Amino acid sequence: MTHERRQPHDANSATNEKFVTYRRTRDRDLRNELVEAHVRLAEFLARRFAHRGEPLDDLRQVALVGLLKAVERFEPDRGLQFSSFAMPTIVGELKRHFRDRGWAVRVPRRVQELHLELDRTIATLSQELGRPPLPQEIADRAGVREEDVLESMEASSLYRLPSIDALRNGNDPGSAPAERLGDVDPEMDAVENRLAVGELLSVLPEREQKIVYLRFFEGLTQSEIAEHVGISQMHVSRLLVRSLATLGAHTGTVAEP
Amino acid sequence: MDQHVRDAFTESVDTVRLVIPPSSDYLRTARLVAADASVRAGLDCEEIEDFRIAVDELCHHLMSCSDNFVELHVVTTPRAVIARGLAISRAGAESRVPGELSSLILAATTDHYEVANRGDEMSFTILKQTRRVLADRR
Numbered sequence: 001m002t003h004e005r006r007q008p009h010d011a012n013s014a015t016n017e018k019f020v021t022y023r024r025t026r027d028r029d030l031r032n033e034l035v036e037a038h039v040r041l042a043e044f045l046a047r048r049f050a051h052r053g054e055p056l057d058d059l060r061q062v063a064l065v066g067l068l069k070a071v072e073r074f075e076p077d078r079g080l081q082f083s084s085f086a087m088p089t090i091v092g093e094l095k096r097h098f099r100d101r102g103w104a105v106r107v108p109r110r111v112q113e114l115h116l117e118l119d120r121t122i123a124t125l126s127q128e129l130g131r132p133p134l135p136q137e138i139a140d141r142a143g144v145r146e147e148d149v150l151e152s153m154e155a156s157s158l159y160r161l162p163s164i165d166a167l168r169n170g171n172d173p174g175s176a177p178a179e180r181l182g183d184v185d186p187e188m189d190a191v192e193n194r195l196a197v198g199e200l201l202s203v204l205p206e207r208e209q210k211i212v213y214l215r216f217f218e219g220l221t222q223s224e225i226a227e228h229v230g231i232s233q234m235h236v237s238r239l240l241v242r243s244l245a246t247l248g249a250h251t252g253t254v255a256e257p
Numbered sequence: 258m259d260q261h262v263r264d265a266f267t268e269s270v271d272t273v274r275l276v277i278p279p280s281s282d283y284l285r286t287a288r289l290v291a292a293d294a295s296v297r298a299g300l301d302c303e304e305i306e307d308f309r310i311a312v313d314e315l316c317h318h319l320m321s322c323s324d325n326f327v328e329l330h331v332v333t334t335p336r337a338v339i340a341r342g343l344a345i346s347r348a349g350a351e352s353r354v355p356g357e358l359s360s361l362i363l364a365a366t367t368d369h370y371e372v373a374n375r376g377d378e379m380s381f382t383i384l385k386q387t388r389r390v391l392a393d394r395r
Binding site: 122133138149150153154 | 288
């Protein structure tokens with residue numbers, strides 16, 4: 001890690017001031033400057049989703065759209081760092097991209113279709129209202145019940161931020177996490193802190209790394225992992241227990257399954 | 258704790274109590290309760306998503322440290338929704354604070370969160386307010 005990244009508190013303040021100015025002026029050039037300043041984060045997250053059947057260039061575009069949305073929505077006075085806010089937004093956009101192609105989530109077709117319809121409704125309403133809509137507003141516009149809106153949100157499975165550490169299990173040799181992180185964004189410290197977890201997982205056999213990753217970083221249930229890996233849920237449970245015991249022996253700080 | 262957070266905690270209107278086994282299979286149940294309470298509190302769809310994420314994260318944390326039931330109290334107020342989770346720690350459970358990733362997620366999705374351990378009792382509190390409250394405060 002370079003030390004440019006450990007750093008400049010001033011850079012955060014300067015970025016924050018730009019966001020404050022942008023919130024006030026909505027100046028297009030300033031928006032573009034903010035997007036460009038964080039493009040490495042979008043690139044980094046796009047690569048995180050590479051090798052899943054979608055061209056990297058497409059993923060870069062999707063991640064940039066997510067970044068743009070994050071810049072538009074970011075409220076600097078809420079005390080968050082922009083990267084903390086932007087990461088879930090960009091990842092959500094990437095997941096939505098996969099989901100719209102039918103890969104990420106197995107949900108009933110009716111719910112899938114409803115979700116796609118509601119996504120469009122939310123986008124339209126957000127634009128019309130200048131704010132995110134309330135569920136009742138979405139339901140009224142789409143002609144469905146409020147419960148259907150909540151069910152659709154549940155089906156989206158956008159509620160887990162995947163770990164950056166997943167890179168270590170990816171199929172992208174020659175791109176170590178540190179290399180991917182770039183060398184200038186001062187807001188990436190939080191990401192760096194988690195790379196240590198990736199190092200820790202490397203003590204496990206490959207299949208157990210995958211199971212631990214799916215359970216703790218992707219948030220899959222044991223049953224979902226069982227289906228994914230092609231073994232029984234009980235076997236997943238046993239492997240998790242064994243894996244965590246191994247990890248615990250190395251650190252003494254690992255969660256139970 | 259900031260004054261606006263204290264205020265939110267004194268305005269409770271309705272409380273829903275949910276007791277679930279310490280299995281991730283029940284995270285969906287917790288998320289649905291959280292989403293429904295958020296609607297009652299007047300949160301918009303993005304705020305609801307944030308609250309669901311936070312509840313999921315901390316319920317998962319309690320489940321990962323407990324063999325007993327996880328108790329979730331979701332309180333709605335006119336301007337906010339609050340979740341309190343309680344569980345008894347399994348003997349020998351070692352990880353009783355959320356990890357780095359969880360902390361990042363919680364910081365990004367809540368207006369306030371606390372995780373506490375007293376003896377073998379673990380608890381969390383999450384507050385999510387509507388944007389209009391935050392706008393009023395400004």
